[in-house]
Amino acid sequence: GQQLNQSPQSMFIQEGEDVSMNCTSSSIFNTWLWYKQDPGEGPVLLIALYKAGELTSNGRLTAQFGITRKDSFLNISASIPSDVGIYFCAGQGETSGSRLTFGEGTQLTVNP
Amino acid sequence: DTAVSQTPKYLVTQMGNDKSIKCEQNLGHDTMYWYKQDSKKFLKIMFSYNNKELIINETVPNRFSPKSPDKAHLNLHINSLELGDSAVYFCASSHLREFRTQYFGPGTRLTVL
Numbered sequence: 001g002q003q004l005n006q007s008p009q010s011m012f013i014q015e016g017e018d019v020s021m022n023c024t025s026s027s028i029f030n031t032w033l034w035y036k037q038d039p040g041e042g043p044v045l046l047i048a049l050y051k052a053g054e055l056t057s058n059g060r061l062t063a064q065f066g067i068t069r070k071d072s073f074l075n076i077s078a079s080i081p082s083d084v085g086i087y088f089c090a091g092q093g094e095t096s097g098s099r100l101t102f103g104e105g106t107q108l109t110v111n112p
Numbered sequence: 113d114t115a116v117s118q119t120p121k122y123l124v125t126q127m128g129n130d131k132s133i134k135c136e137q138n139l140g141h142d143t144m145y146w147y148k149q150d151s152k153k154f155l156k157i158m159f160s161y162n163n164k165e166l167i168i169n170e171t172v173p174n175r176f177s178p179k180s181p182d183k184a185h186l187n188l189h190i191n192s193l194e195l196g197d198s199a200v201y202f203c204a205s206s207h208l209r210e211f212r213t214q215y216f217g218p219g220t221r222l223t224v225l
Contacts, residue, residue, distance in 0.1 A: 031212045042116070042202050042216030043155070050212075086153055098143075098211040099168060102155040 006089050006103030013079055014111050021106040022073040023089030031092040032065050032072035033100070038085045046087075047074070079110045115139050116217035118203050124223045125193060132189045133220045135203030143167070143211060144186035145204040146178060149219070155202070161186055162208050193224045 006023045013019055023032070031050055035043035047058050049065035049072060056063055062075045072091070076083055089103040116137045125131055137144060145168070146158040160168035161180040175191045190197060203217040 033212060037153075040218070042204070042219050044216070045213060048212055088155065092212055097168075098160065098208065099157055100212070100214065105153045105155075107153075 004089055004091060004101055004103035006106055008106060009104065010107040010109070012109045012111065015079060015081060017079055019076040019079055019083075019108060020073060021087060021089075021108075022071060023091075023103045024071045025091060025093075025101075026070070028069040028094050029072075029091035030069075030094055032063070033090040034061075034063050034072070034074045035088040035090060035102075036085050037088065037105075043088055076108075079108075081110050081112050084108060084110050116203055116205055116215050118201075118217040118220050120220060121218065122221050122223075124225065126225055127193055127195060129193050130189070130191045131193060131222070132187055133201055133203075133222070135186045135188070135217055137184055137203075137205040137215070137217075139205055139215060141205040141207050141215075142183050143206050143208045144180065144183070145206075145214065146186065146188050147202040147204060147216075149200040149202060151199070159186075159188075167208075190222075193222075195224050198222055198224045 034046045037043045047063040053067045054065040060077045086105045088105045090100045119134045143162045145160045149155050159178045164180040177189045180186045200219045202219045204214040206214045
C-alpha cells in the first residue's frame, strides 16, 4: 500500500520559534492534507491542498503541495503553547479512490 | 452541538469478550469511516460506508463488523477481543464527493486485558 514518510517524528521548540515539517511519498498524490490532533481528541483538518505547487495559509500556518506531487510541507510561524499536539499529513493517491493515507505524525512540544 | 460523537470514550475489557462502539454524526454527511490509531499514533482506515453501503473494507479481521443502521450512524462491533485490538478507534464523516475533508470524532480508547 501507499506510505507517507513524515519528518521529524518529534520537535521540541521554544515559544516564538518557527516550525517546519514535511511529508514525502514514493507515489504521486492528488491531494495533500494537514491535520492536528490534540491530546484525547480526534484529528482536525488544518489545511487542504489540491494542486501541485499550491501554497495555502491558515493564520500562522502555511502548507505547500510539492510540484512533483510526491511531497508537502507545513510551516508554523511564531509558535505558541497551544500549538502543542501531533500534526499529521494525509494524502489521496492516484489509485486510492476515496481512501486517505496518513503519515506517522510529528509530535510538537512548545516550551513557554 | 457535537458534530461527530462516539460512545464510549473509554472501554476496558477482557480478552475474548465482544464489544461495540457507537458513532453518530449530525453534519448531514453521507459517508462515515472507522480508523484505528495504534500505540505509535499511526492512523489507518478500516471501513467506510456511504448511505449505509460498505465502500471501503481494508484488510481487517472478520471479528470486526461495522453496522450502519442509517447514514448518520456507524457502529463497530468486535467479537472475541484480542490483546492486539487495544488502540484508539476514531469515527469520521464527510460527504462522499468531499471525502478529503473528513471530520473526526473524539475517539474511543479500547484496552483489552
